[in-house]
Amino acid sequence: MINTVLYIIVVGLVIISLVAIIRAYYGPTVLDRMVAMNVITTNVVMIILMFAYIDRSFYYIDVAFVFVIGVFIGTLCILKLLREGHII
């Protein structure tokens, strides 16, 4: 039963991410695309964690953690590029 519910929620999260991609496509400025990317990041982390429980392979939790940190550094770099014009 719990596996069925998890599959339903994973499919829902994929559909939500596709809806957020619409905003990333039509967004008037760069910052709209950044907001949409942040939403997609959270959804992908949740999908990875649910797959880790469905497959009983719990080392995917570390993968999700590294993913969160990597996206955080990438977003900070893009925002610094937008604010100051250079990264380093």
Next chain:
Amino acid sequence: MVLQYIAIIFLFGGFFFLLVGVVGLLRLPDVYTRMHAMGKCDTLGAGLMLIALMLLIGDLTNITKLLLIGVMIATINPIITHLIAKTAYNRGTPMAEGSFLINEYVASQRRRRREQVQTIKKGDESSK
């Protein structure tokens, strides 16, 4: 078995909040309001889903890792939202129709400068 039912309730609650955040992202008219929808609904939905997965997994090591992911999301989302708002304000991103801006810092600076000018003028008149 009871834990699984509680976890299902938390899972659907988190899914509902993520859905509301994406609907706000799609429907709201402005960068700032879209950020308002993203920053709160996303954090709350992710937190509820992490609680549900903690109840499902039930192993101390993995619960600690999930708690660490929750803390990271709860600190990263406000930082990113704050930085995006600051960048949007500095770049002069246009707001939606009918919105207005109250800038307390610039207003207080102008008030202070006006008072300084008036005191200088008074000093000149008294010296004459």
